Amino acid sequence: MSRKLVCPYCYQQFGEREIWFRCSGRPGPTGKSCSSQRDERLAKRMGFTGQLPPAFSADGRKLSTVHSDCRAETNYRLCPECHSQLPVHFGKIENRLIALVGAKESGKTVFMTVLLHELMHSVGIRFDASVLGADDETRDSFRKRYEAPLYDNHQLAAPTQRSTTPMSRRPLVFTFTARGRGLGRPRQERTVLSFFDTAGEDLNSADSVEQNVRYLASAAGIILLLDPLTMRGARGQADPDAPRPHEQGLDSPVSVLGRITELLQRALGTKPSQLIGTPIAVAFSKMDALTRGLPEESPLRRSQPVGSRFDAADSRDVHDHVRALLDEWEGSSIDQTLRHNYSRYRYFGLSALGAAPTADRRVATGVVQPYRVADPFLWLLSEFGAIPRTKG
Ligand SMILES: Nc1nc2c(ncn2[C@@H]2O[C@H](COP(=O)(O)OP(=O)(O)O)[C@@H](O)[C@H]2O)c(=O)[nH]1
Ligand SMILES: [Mg+2]
Ligand SMILES: [Zn+2]
Ligand SMILES: [Zn+2]
Structure with a gap:
């Protein structure tokens, strides 16, 4: 089942599986943490030029995942297209624009x-x-x-x-x-x-x-x-x-x-x-x-x-x-x-x-x-x- 979701920020459609994550930026179990940088996609699509921990793809059907670089867990889910952070429970609840x-x-x-x-x-x-x-x-x-x-x-x-x-x-x-x-x-x-x-x-x-x-x-x-x-x-x-x-x-x-x-x-x-x-x-x-x-x-x-x-x-x-x-x-x-x-x-x-x-x-x-x-x-x-x- 690949239900089509719609990003409320850029209106792009995607399947739940395609949802991205953003690293929490907090140290993982080994003490390693990811540094923040400008997210080019977010800058281009939404004009946000601030520093953020890296975005990465993983199984978007999950509400949280572990970032492979730092091993820290994150529950920041992102639109795969514009990298905006999605509302809580996005994809699990009805979203009607x-x-x-x-x-x-x-x-x-x-x-x-x-x-x-x-x-x-x-x-x-x-x-x-x-x-x-x-x-x-x-x-x-x-x-x-x-x-x-x-x-x-x-x-x-x-x-x-x-x-x-x-x-x-x-x-x-x-x-x-x-x-x-x-x-x-x-x-x-x-x-x-x-x-x-x-x-x-x-x-x-x-x-x-x-x-x-x-x-x-x-x-x-x-x-x-x-x-x-x-x-x-x-x-x-x-x-x-x-x-x-x-x-x-x-x-x-x-x-x-x-x-x-x-x-x-x-x-x-x-x-x-x-x-x-x-x-x-x-x-x-x-x-x-x-x-x-x-x-x-x-x-x-x-x-x-x-x-x-x-x-x-x-x-x-x-x-x-x-x-x-x-x-x-x-x-x-x-x-x-x-x-x-x-x-x-x-x-x-x-x-x-x-x-x-x-x-x-x-x-x-x-x-x-x-x-x-x-x-x-x-x-x-x-x-x-x-x-x-x-x-x-
Ligand atoms: N009489 C009246 N005029 C309104 C009302 N709402 C807006 N306007 C007028 O319409 C103008 C344009 O409203 P605005 O919301 O800026 O329109 P927009 O360009 O569609 O965003 C306002 O400056 C007001 O003069 C209303 O409820 N009653
Ligand atoms: Mg207006
Ligand atoms: Zn989007
Ligand atoms: Zn990380």
Whole structure:
């Protein structure tokens, strides 16, 4: 059995047996220890140039092995491709990568920050789940570069730069652990989350398309974030006070979806007659700018679900409502594209900030008040059976 695993850092697929190890660097039984050096592979692929004990291949199905040079035991397991250290129990537990994609300025960075913050706090409590950064770099960089600026300084990050340097290509990797939906004994379901904070235009330039293709092809689920304020029909209905995205240079949701669909078909080798099987959550961001124009009874004005199961009926209501809105927003071709190319898709409407930011990119009220920000993610998890859902 050579089950295909996917590295959450470089998205390369490999069999469990192929997993590498890194020497612990501690002295072995004879007192000999290996010295640290730069790992060229890690430097090239992930931009990490620090000194580390040597990497070597061994039987990757084992959780630990002995390094033949120093005879010391090690349990640092590595991706054979990029030499990143793999999360604990990698290969022994389900690893489901969730890919987040969307055009530039669609709200990906803010969404990812608020989603993870919510998962670590209120949504985590709701599902009795825990979310942890899988490595030091993720823990450090999430806190410093994403969470603190938004939650402590109430400042939105500058637009994500195109990932030209390898370091900025390193995704943030988290493990999400919750009690699964299994019929018998409750079991812990673990999901590895890998967020590659793409700059939207990366999906255009040829050099970075390759990593994006692997990212999409390896994903167990996709969250596609679309900015309704870039749609002509929706702009007319938006709050006059809400800052509008600049009109030039931004891709319309229809063309973003079209390009993602092509990339996916190519990456997965989908035949013309086949539908793409990867579940895709099509989420409209910045809904705070449109709420006032929605009818009173709109499910997007309801308070968000709070139960300890994914609310399937509520999600259906939102899906149907958004589909109806697409007609008004002049986005019917989005629905056509999804219907003709995907076997599982679901619409969402959400707001990561809960209100429009100020013109100088600050959180208007000083408090981040997300609305339905976790719904797309919870839907995907419920599709995988990793969290329970209500009968809907
Ligand atoms: N009204 C509103 N605007 C938002 C929200 N989230 C993001 N934005 C706006 O969208 C801009 C781009 O967001 P960002 O996350 O940097 O987009 P990215 O380029 O896709 O990573 C931000 O500077 C905000 O002005 C939201 O929840 N509501
Ligand atoms: Mg960004
Ligand atoms: Zn890797
Ligand atoms: Zn060694």
